[in-house]
Amino acid sequence: MSIYQEIILEHYKNPHNFGTIKDPTKKTSVSNPLCGDEIEMEIVFKKNKVSEIMFKGQGCAISQASASILTDFASGKSKDDLKKLDKNFMTKLLGIELGPNRIKCALLPLEALHKLI
């Protein structure tokens, strides 16, 4: 099965939550120098829950789609919920099988999110 499923391509071409927030509670950036993927992520917490989350970045389709899908998921969730997210969760969320090399692309946005909580 191709990893370039409709849903991945949709998010890659028209990413959700793409941009910046005026007064974020926190912001961070992560990168993978090996392949040049970069993600900047900003977040606003209200009562320990994500009230706003945005990202900007560049890189491969998987890293960018993953950021779009993950930020969708994270909206409204509590810090405790988000702390639990791991590799298995991301694989399920994206619905694709990724090899050892490309899984790093998918996990980059999660790394950013974890730095924010």
Place this chain on the structure above:
Amino acid sequence: MDLKSHKADFPIFKNLPGLVYLDSTATSLKPRFTTDKLMEYYTQYSANVFRGVYKISEKATEEYEETRKVVAEFINAKRIEEVIFTRSTTESLNLVAYSMGRKIINEGDEVVTSVMEHHSNFVTWQQLALENGATFKVIDVTDEGYLNLGLDSGQVIIPLGTGMTLNLDNIITKKTKILALTYLSNVLGTINPLKEIIQAAKKINPKLIVVIDAAQAIPHMKVDVQDLGADFLSFSSHKMLGPTGVGVLWGKYELLDEMFPFNYGGEMIQEVYIDKTIFKHPPHKFEAGTPHIAGVIALKEAVRYLERIGMDKIRQHEKEMVDYTLKKFQITFGKKIRVLGPKEVKDRGGIVSFTFGNYHAHDIAQILDEENICIRAGHHCAMPLHQRLGISASARASFYLYNSFEDVDKLVRGLKKVENTLK
């Protein structure tokens, strides 16, 4: 070139009939002559070398030393003893840095390399300089992908084989102890005019040690170490149809003889006493421990195969492949594909690195893999070069004697799929 019959020599195409292998720069495929010879050693005389007085050990030793002779002739070494077996190009380069670099580099000296180097010929010298308080100088490349040797005219392209004299006053000084350069860039494909460079550099400083990374040159073109005028030259068996795990270091005998050993242990000693050790002379001085016997033995079958086909024929074939690819890319994708490196086919080896629109190299490689097309994506162990070119990654297709125009056609079709998927 009789491609069909060559392709039949590579069993992998029988096992994977649809395979389009465009990553020979990373490692080459193996002809049956190589794999048969590996099996021959393991099934017929799998004894250690230099140790046994029994027949199969003598046979193994003879086969092992025969490869040294075949390799020495292949690169036109003056003496067979100048050929040292290592693990890889990487180890060969590190050996020179360790055994020669440590001996000659002092504070204030200069070590020079270029920005187009593979990390193995870059980090090695950078660290040697850092550890010893030497200056690390890096020759830039021009936007066209040639070494920027600062010619007066502002025109810095040095066409191959013109025999023109270079002025390297801005690069090499009396303090330069080591100049380490690649023969053929594994990203740009550029073939550097080494003979001219070495002549000019040694004119400025006759004591200069010149170390050549020939990992991409030896498998694809005729190399004559005496004609080149270098002091050391490194390459890997696995990129020239031979087994993995074997590398070659060629060095001038007098230099090899005077430098430090590399690893200490068995096989490299003549006599050991409680208070001192007398080492063997080259090459055995540098081959401590049990080597990759099967790998070394089988390497000669790869070399013989290359010689049967002819290095000039291989070079010619790859030129045609690159020419065809550049034209196809231009016709099909226009400016959307940016090919790195020289425009002139004669100045480059069988390597075409490129960026494609704003598609990420990993996506390109992954979608091509769905079509059984293997290319490389990333920085190809040349991060400084990619930084210099202002890109984080590139895609790379590279050719060898088993590739055909049909492979290029499939690559182009694959790239159209990439475009359709990601646009």
